[in-house]
Amino acid sequence: MILPGNASCHGCPITIAMKTLDEIENPVVLMPASCSTVIAGIHPNSALKLTVVHVPFPSTPSVAAGMSRGYRKLGIKANVIAWMGDGAADISFTALKAIAERNEDVMVVIVDNEAFMNTGNQSSSSTPKYAKTTTDPAGKRENRRSVSLSLINYGYVATASVGYVKDLRRKMRKAGEKDGFRLLHVHCPCPPGWKFEAGLTVEIARLAVQSLFWILWEKDNKLRISEISKKAYENRIPAEKYIKLQGRFKGIKREEIEELEKFAVEEFERLLKLEEIL
Amino acid sequence: MLDPLISHPKVGSAGKTGEWRVFKPIVDHELCVLCLECSEYCPENVIEVRDDKIWIDYDYCKGCLICKNVCKMKAIKAEREFY
């Protein structure tokens, strides 16, 4: 449980997500270098009333797998949670894929704020096209790629958003009750990184879902696009409404917004087709 | 050996973060229906129910105003604390 008085920024989405960890029984939380590391507290204080292990960036999935194997061998009940940002998911991807493949009893939570925020907003593979970061000052040139989609064939995989906490809690609880590899990919709009007012975190997160820039789905035995996103597809709001609130897209051209919108809709429709076969 | 490696849970790990506040959320208890949406979305985990009323721990509330924006009853308003 996240304790008040921690080092998160105003309006931090990650701490909203952290609160849902109380859905998990016997949690042991692993944290690589990330915003979460700083939020979790500076020695000798910890901001989480939980067992937390801080680990180097790319090692997170493997340390988690090691802990879960250790607990299994020693007969200790525990739920090992690898809590990482999109940056750690990038740098540890080989290990992440490997623990998924081995079906290690690990729950991975990716709090995705679409850039390396802890080091001051550099591009990650999650950063959307045309968003400005300090390493893409003119805007990113490539489309983002979803880490959860790339691991959709392994265990329980779901997306969630801090804009829809009830849905997030449900998926957190469900993932926590399962064995083997589980992945929860949580969309986390970041006020300082995306350059919007701190009070708008939840609103932006919801706009992302309603404009199809973030799709809520769940792959258990079968892939299901969550009702919230299905409704959003039927009553889609214009991309502009989502994009214009964010300073990272400052100066974006009309046709570029249209391109992003097209990309988002196409991605949703691809997922609809996938739903029929997966 | 272990002192430098182990950290213990503490409220206020980053100090009295209420001092970071520019806007202070104020609850209008007349309008509040105790739906707890504000508490659910509060990133600082400082909103709870005390004596059947929403209570905000101003010692640590950073004043992000997410609570104000998610409140369906528009029962939270913001007051500027600094100029």
Next chain:
Amino acid sequence: MMIEVKIVSRGGQGGVTTARILAKAAMEEGLYSQAIPQFGAERRGAKVYSYLRIDEKPIRRHTKVEKPKIVAYFDEKLVEEDYAEIKILNGFAEGFCCLNANKIAEELGLVSSGWYLISSPMSGAIAKVLGISLSSLKYAVMSEFSSKVNENVLAAKRGYEVVKC
């Protein structure tokens, strides 16, 4: 007195195994021994060197064998210039202790993809030259193989018996 043996074979013929069998047999005799495979990648058909050291006292040396007293060649084409006192050959030539290990392997069905597996008959021949007892050799062959154990023991015994100097 330490005795050093050089085994020249082709990858797949069983030279490395021969060194191990002989090291085990020597150990069974109560001696100290070392079996040294060629360091690095072994390729089927390519020339492979393996070495054997045997001594009454613990062997401390780990560098390469420089001047072997005995050399064993696994076929005639492998023969090279050397200064060994005793030379053993799978084949027939003047100045060598000779045996037809291929024939022994063939008769006992020790063939794989056309290759004669001659580690057992060759270790028999070398054991004979080294003065290692047949019973120690048999023990070593039995502990080295997990399949065709009897055939290998027989092959080693024949190698031991037929080698002529």
Next chain:
Amino acid sequence: MQERLQDESYKSGKRVLLNGNQAVAEAVKIAEPDVIAAYPITPQTPVVEKLAEFVAEGVLNSEFVNVESEYSALSVVYGAALTGARVFTATSSHGLAYMYEMCWWVAGSRVPLVMALPTRSIGAPWNIHSDHSDVMILKDVGWIISMAENAQECFDLTLIGFPISEELNIPYSVSYDAFMVSHTAEVVEVRDVELPKRKQAYKILPNSEFALNAVTVNDARHKARKTLMKDLENSRRKIEKIGRCFLGEDFSLAEKYRVEDADYVIVTYGGWSGDFKDVVDEMRDEGVKIGLLKLRFLRPLPEEELKEISGDVLVVDRSALYKFGGMGGEIKRIIPEAKNVIAALGGYEIGYSEIKALVRRFVSGKIGEVEWYP
């Protein structure tokens, strides 16, 4: 040659022919780790294969994790060790370089674990053969580092690694030369011993409710590193006590071979040490007062033995750091006049006669402060 050496260990049937890698695996089997994770790399691969075989056969009850990289191998055993599990991994060369970050993390976390490290050159160019470049990058991380001379020491130093690491809460590496020791089969006495159960300074459990290794400011990191380095420096007595308990009373961090009255002393370690002992014997027969100090441990450094040496000293290294060999530079801190040779990197095969020639050059005063050989 026909005369049997009927020593006790032979009679009890515990003498077996094992190469260095197999000897390590046999010792690990006795320690029975809860979790093993490793990624294959020449020349370490047979260790992993042997352990996987033991687990498959049911003679070793361990969780065996087939990881996708060395980085993950050390990460997995680190995680398992945190839970209270006894763990083992093994690597070499580029694998060690790849897991380097975790080497620091493990040491800093004061987590006991044992890692086998057959020493291999690090490229470029590609080279799979022996030198000590890899173990030298581990030297100053904060690990206990032992260096085996032969298959017997591979077994012995692996075996005692578990209780030593668990007593000191410092990770432990057993190093041995690629091929020359890792692949050379020798007569090994497999000791019939039982190790004590695992212990460690702390465990991470779901109800621990503390954070491990959070961000530090001010003095915490300084304190952590200072404590680790001081504990490592002062680990000698505990290592010797455990070593003597399992391996016999003459166990020590360094082996003194005919050094008592020596005018000349070779300081070296690893697979060549035996060749140098043979040279020492030969030259003693010729009347040259020469001896050898073999470092059985590089960390902690056996400083007491080094300080005791009298006469001219030659440190023979098989790695090159800036200007000096891997140990030569730092031994000069203790013995300022010591000469240093950097010999035969990347498996460059020098023979016994060349080792003898090197020692003769040293005795005749022809070796400078530091030299490459050849």
